[in-house]
Amino acid sequence: MFRKIIATDHSKTTVIIRLMTGVIFLSEGIQKFMFPALRGAGRFEKIGFIYPEFLGGLVGAFEIVCGILFILGLLTRLASLPLITIMATAIITTKFDILANDGFWSMMHAGRTDWAMLLGSLFLLIKGGGKWSLDKILLKNG
Secondary structure, eight states: OHHHHHOOOOOSTHHHHHHHHHHHHHHHHHHHHHSHHHHSHHHHHHHTOSSHHHHHHHHHHHHHHHHHHHHHTSSHHHHHHHHHHHHHHHIIIIIHHHHHHHOHHHHHHHTHHHHHHHHHHHHHHHHOSOSSSHHHHHHHHO
């Protein structure tokens, strides 16, 4: 089972997607704790979630931990699951309103980072960490 979770291909370029998504998730997670009124609990409260303080911390922690795992290429597929959930929820809760009120192109513009992070995470779920990842090293040594 563990081998299936860390399985990856030999792609050298997957590191680009890992670094792009990992650094952004790490940064966003840290900001949820540094600026809770704007990026963390306050944002969740504005959207209308119950328990915004809890959710702000939980989402921030997942973004930090999973962002680091993406950067390292460690448990890449497993780390992608909560991040896919976070990004799908972000799009549904914040971008559909823009779509309804301002139209498709406004929604696409406002959600460009959300879509990139969702698709980057989906890519890593499918491909794994790639050649230059700790997953690949564990797979060789396991």
